[in-house]
Amino acid sequence: MRVAVTGAAGLLGQKMVESALTGGSEVFPFDMIGGSETAAGPVVELDITSAAEVRNEIASCGPDWIVNTAAFTAVDDSEGDDRRVHEVNVVGVENLLAAASAGGCRLLTLSTDYVFDGSAGPYEEDDMRNPLGVYGASKAAMEDAVISHGGSHLIVRTMVLYGAAPGVRTNFGLWVLQNLRADREMTIVTDQMGNPTLASDLARLLLEMMERGAEGTWHVAGRDRVSRFDFAVALARAFGLDKNLIRPVRTIDLGQAADRPLESGFTLRRLQDDLRLEPLGLDASLGSFRAEVERYGDGR
Template identity: 40%
Template sequence: MSSLWYFNGIPMAADDLLHHFVPYGRRLLITGCHGLLGRKLHALLAPANIVAGVDLAPQSALSGDRFTYYSLDLTQREPVAAVVEEFHPSFILNTAAMTDVDGCEMDKDRCWRLNVLAVENLIRAAKKSNAHLIHLSSDYVFDGRHPPYRETDPTAPLGFYGKSKLAGENALRGAGLPHTIVRTQVLYGVAPDIRSNFVSFVLDKLRQPGELRIVDDQRGTPTLADDLAEGIGRLIQLQREGIYHISGRDSVSRWEFAREIARQFGEDPERILPLKTADLKQNSPRPADSSFSLEKIRRDLSFLPRGIREGLQEYRLQREQLQTTHGGETR
């Protein structure tokens, strides 16, 4: 028997609740559609909605009967305005960003253009088209000293990446248009042709002989990309505004997460040894513990994402399926 959840006091089976929250018939514009989250949003939303994808590549491998692709540089104001005016979305889902934390510290100008200027361009275009803008932000807007973080907690970014994400949030909050800010962290998942994430990094290293050292003094709540996409789908369906934290439910150190990755994939977790962040000599500081409180999404969205064990089991299943359909190794 499937477990029952409660929505507005009404008991519903889990499958019925999921169907209830998948939006349909909307015009949705997804920026960064070739990234991990963009691909998951396309897979979830394209079958029942009119979807446009935006990315830098000249062409897209994404498809669908009602899918349109635009090659677009979000830092260029006029082309952004033209695409939004032409497609006229009801929702813009902004997943595009520069997320290389150390790279942002070393190239602040590029980071600002991608994480702030691009958001400002989308804001202008969204206001003209009357679109609701859903913007992806980060746990790095916090300093990591007072977890678990709620949506109302004070922000205090340590590095330039976090400062740029907070600036993007602030631009949106003061824009006077319907908007939702979704903060997430430590995103992992499976999709064709995506860049490495923490899980694939650990698996690649475990294929090599010897020990692997992972920091044990950085904690967070790792997030399966499929769960983040589902949470965003619920926000669209319910037309929620404001700030929402969407992440996995388990607060773990990177070292603990890596050891669970090893266990789930039949590797020896004892090969993974702890390391201190200071020993890495990284260009940008990181929050020590940016774990999220998920009380708001449980209350507002009737939603609780998976923990690391369940998330990694889903990751492994999807990875095996992708290897079968595409052949060879996948990230």
């Protein structure tokens, strides 16, 4: 396959490039800022909010698939920046949809559990959406845009992505590790439930789904559903670090700018039953995370 990856310098983007290369694909990496190295060579500059740039770059590489991992992903910064978030997360995807139609290729794009309100998780794909914040609302609008565009679509909702890769912004797993290694205490919420997802394992599953021609909306995340607090404790254990540095706190006492879904998490039945695909469980994914950290460092 020929695979164009947008957001290829980001965490999932880098893992997607690696997994597609390992699967024998020819890969074309793009990101907002060009130049950084990926396993498929230097990233080519492509701002997905520019319809003309998207059209030209996609036409010139002629992919079978566009995997869009580019997004405005800073959840708290999204509050009050509605216009920019919409521009990247919705208009950017509309530009990719147009380029995919023109080039006769398929688009895989990523959504999030933040399209749900966290009152009734773990969620199935068809459960009612009710985003609590700007980021989640932009992803729900993106889903609607993809579906109303028509044709076959592939939307994958995921959550709590973590992993190590060169030059990526800190994710929850890396942040916990950095604090533990620096002997810094941290407070972590006990009442936000979700499935921690190792980005490299997600990339493996996405490639399988593309190869099998999956269509529609899917939940793809790590197999185990735990609180953020329990995830951090499991991470401390996996790295042999002091779990007493992790202090429990309730979301209501933390004062984050954006509201979060509390009882979140996914059921993975569709992925497991229809495609017989099995995400890694928490302990196995933490083992792979350790290997990634040994290879790429912890970002400090």
